[in-house]
Amino acid sequence: MSRIIAIVNQKGGVGKTTTAINLAASLGRAEKRVLLIDMDPQGNATSGLGVNKNTVEKSIYDVLINNVNIEDTIILTESHGVVLIPSNIHLTGAEVELVNVLERESRLKSALAGIKNNYDYIVIDCPPSLGLITINSLNAADGVIIPVQCEYYALEGLSQLLNTIKLIKERLNPRLEIDGALLTMHDDRTNLSKQVIQEIQKYFADKVYKTIIPRNVRLSESPSYGKPIIYYDIKCRGAQTYLQFCNEVLESAQIF
Amino acid sequence: MSRIIAIVNQKGGVGKTTTAINLAASLGRAEKRVLLIDMDPQGNATSGLGVNKNTVEKSIYDVLINNVNIEDTIILTESHGVVLIPSNIHLTGAEVELVNVLERESRLKSALAGIKNNYDYIVIDCPPSLGLITINSLNAADGVIIPVQCEYYALEGLSQLLNTIKLIKERLNPRLEIDGALLTMHDDRTNLSKQVIQEIQKYFADKVYKTIIPRNVRLSESPSYGKPIIYYDIKCRGAQTYLQFCNEVLESAQIF
Ligand SMILES: Nc1ncnc2c1ncn2[C@@H]1O[C@H](COP(=O)(O)OP(=O)(O)OP(=O)(O)O)[C@@H](O)[C@H]1O
Numbered sequence: 163m164s165r166i167i168a169i170v171n172q173k174g175g176v177g178k179t180t181t182a183i184n185l186a187a188s189l190g191r192a193e194k195r196v197l198l199i200d201m202d203p204q205g206n207a208t209s210g211l212g213v214n215k216n217t218v219e220k221s222i223y224d225v226l227i228n229n230v231n232i233e234d235t236i237i238l239t240e241s242h243g244v245v246l247i248p249s250n251i252h253l254t255g256a257e258v259e260l261v262n263v264l265e266r267e268s269r270l271k272s273a274l275a276g277i278k279n280n281y282d283y284i285v286i287d288c289p290p291s292l293g294l295i296t297i298n299s300l301n302a303a304d305g306v307i308i309p310v311q312c313e314y315y316a317l318e319g320l321s322q323l324l325n326t327i328k329l330i331k332e333r334l335n336p337r338l339e340i341d342g343a344l345l346t347m348h349d350d351r352t353n354l355s356k357q358v359i360q361e362i363q364k365y366f367a368d369k370v371y372k373t374i375i376p377r378n379v380r381l382s383e384s385p386s387y388g389k390p391i392i393y394y395d396i397k398c399r400g401a402q403t404y405l406q407f408c409n410e411v412l413e414s415a416q417i418f
Numbered sequence: 419m420s421r422i423i424a425i426v427n428q429k430g431g432v433g434k435t436t437t438a439i440n441l442a443a444s445l446g447r448a449e450k451r452v453l454l455i456d457m458d459p460q461g462n463a464t465s466g467l468g469v470n471k472n473t474v475e476k477s478i479y480d481v482l483i484n485n486v487n488i489e490d491t492i493i494l495t496e497s498h499g500v501v502l503i504p505s506n507i508h509l510t511g512a513e514v515e516l517v518n519v520l521e522r523e524s525r526l527k528s529a530l531a532g533i534k535n536n537y538d539y540i541v542i543d544c545p546p547s548l549g550l551i552t553i554n555s556l557n558a559a560d561g562v563i564i565p566v567q568c569e570y571y572a573l574e575g576l577s578q579l580l581n582t583i584k585l586i587k588e589r590l591n592p593r594l595e596i597d598g599a600l601l602t603m604h605d606d607r608t609n610l611s612k613q614v615i616q617e618i619q620k621y622f623a624d625k626v627y628k629t630i631i632p633r634n635v636r637l638s639e640s641p642s643y644g645k646p647i648i649y650y651d652i653k654c655r656g657a658q659t660y661l662q663f664c665n666e667v668l669e670s671a672q673i674f
């Protein structure tokens with residue numbers, strides 16, 4: 163049984179890529195077979211896993227636009243159990259190019275149909291927008307994880323995001339569920355964090371993960387070494403909380 | 419003489435909105451006539467200035483898509499000298515809706531032609547993408563300010579951003595200049611910040627503003643009160659460095 167999880171939030175800089183990479187690596191360490199898909203034109207998930215984007219020949223762009231076989235785009239990473247479909251600079255054009263393409267919302271879903279059962283988890287890192295790239299990801303997904311930064315602006319876009327998820331579920335993908343909201347970059351010294359957490363728990367009720375990811379400089383250092391946090395500094399708070407989060411994801415999988 | 423400045427970076431969460439609001443407010447305090455345009459569907463600049471998005475009748479969306487007169491969308495704010503063209507939820511659809519519209523890249527530029535000389539500065543807050551909303555902003559602008567977070571991923575998208583600016587300058591807007599890169603969320607305790615700053619200074623050479631904005635929790639608190647930092651806590655480091663940055667912008671204006 164395979165589960166496709168999209169990491170989505172149109173607010174920028176909330177920890178989508180950091181969550182996608184570190185969840186994927188933690189699942190791989192728990193002996194799951196994991197495919198990570200980098201759907202962001204910036205390609206942060208690709209470089210955060212130590213892959214040089216300039217050497218990437220085929221990317222997710224080629225699957226969405228040029229009908230390239232998805233298996234030809236999958237590459238190995240240094241993280242145990244994790245393979246990657248990289249992104250590269252061409253993906254920037256995809257939002258506009260997809261508009262006039264046949265079945266533009268279902269390109270990713272159709273491409274994944276043939277390979278889905280080769281993996282226990284497929285994790286999709288999305289760009290900070292609700293355009294056709296994110297819509298493709300939501301339409302292909304079984305579940306959505308929403309990283310929410312403990313900051314005021316983080317509350318603003320949530321209703322728009324939930325509306326979009328609801329629309330996709332009604333019109334394109336009836337199996338789509340919200341797996342949960344993950345609080346990120348929490349600074350327990352500030353009142354602001356406490357206030358935002360209370361708001362988010364009111365908003366999402368039982369859909370908020372118990373694990374809260376603290377602000378931890380090691381998490382922002384690890385991408386410069388091309389490594390997920392568990393391979394950069396497994397003892398730090400960032401690594402320990404992402405491992406704990408991974409356990410929550412694995413436990414909830416029993417329920418689905 | 420009016421100057422239109424677009425605040426652009428497709429990387430999310432780097433301080434575009436925080437820079438747009440606090441630069442606009444500081445320019446207003448220096449007795450300049452300022453128009454702030456919120457081109458981000460999230461509408462953070464609108465709420466950061468204390469305006470309730472749900473009460474907004476006409477927004478920048480109506481100017482881009484429905485040919486509404488731009489003067490009918492301008493509203494007052496509590497910040498001295500600053501008026502706003504707000505954003506609202508409809509703007510989310512604009513990226514796709516603009517694709518098949520006549521002169522899709524020039525909608526904002528044409529709309530601003532008639533009112534540009536009513537202001538000393540027009541500041542445009544952009545979403546975290548390089549799609550048609552950001553292209554409209556770059557095509558309408560005289561200058562670009564690029565906020566760059568002192569983090570590893572911040573370096574990744576810069577060449578894509580500079581390429582896009584170069585293309586716009588060559589094909590649509592020959593007067594477009596890079597006014598400068600502004601380093602944000604600097605944490606002087608970490609090595610990472612020091613390394614990123616050195617990289618940015620190599621990349622942008624003399625186009626890096628001398629002012630460096632520190633990470634300062636007061637800056638992330640002020641939007642929850644709907645106030646720019648100078649009206650929330652003028653003594654804090656966040657306010658002092660944005661006032662200093664504003665002076666740099668005013669000084670460089672003499673050169674243009
Ligand atoms: N818990 C954390 N503590 C400290 N830094 C963090 C944490 N999580 C992420 N970061 C850093 O914050 C920045 C933003 O995180 P990230 O890039 O993962 O967000 P994102 O939502 O993927 O951004 P975008 O919207 O641009 O895709 C990055 O530089 C990252 O290294």
Ligand SMILES: Nc1ncnc2c1ncn2[C@@H]1O[C@H](COP(=O)(O)OP(=O)(O)OP(=O)(O)O)[C@@H](O)[C@H]1O
Pocket residue numbers: 172173174175290313314315316429430431432433434435436437458462544545546602603604631632633634635637638639641656
């Ligand atoms: N110097 C700073 N110190 C501390 N927090 C800051 C600073 N600048 C911005 N912030 C906070 O960091 C978050 C991201 O900043 P902001 O929303 O301005 O970035 P952005 O680039 O506009 O994001 P987006 O890409 O989503 O539009 C916000 O919660 C903001 O309040």
Ligand SMILES: [Mg+2]
Pocket residue numbers: 178179180202206287288289
């Ligand atoms: Mg990302």
Ligand SMILES: [Mg+2]
Pocket residue numbers: 434435436458462544545
């Ligand atoms: Mg913003």
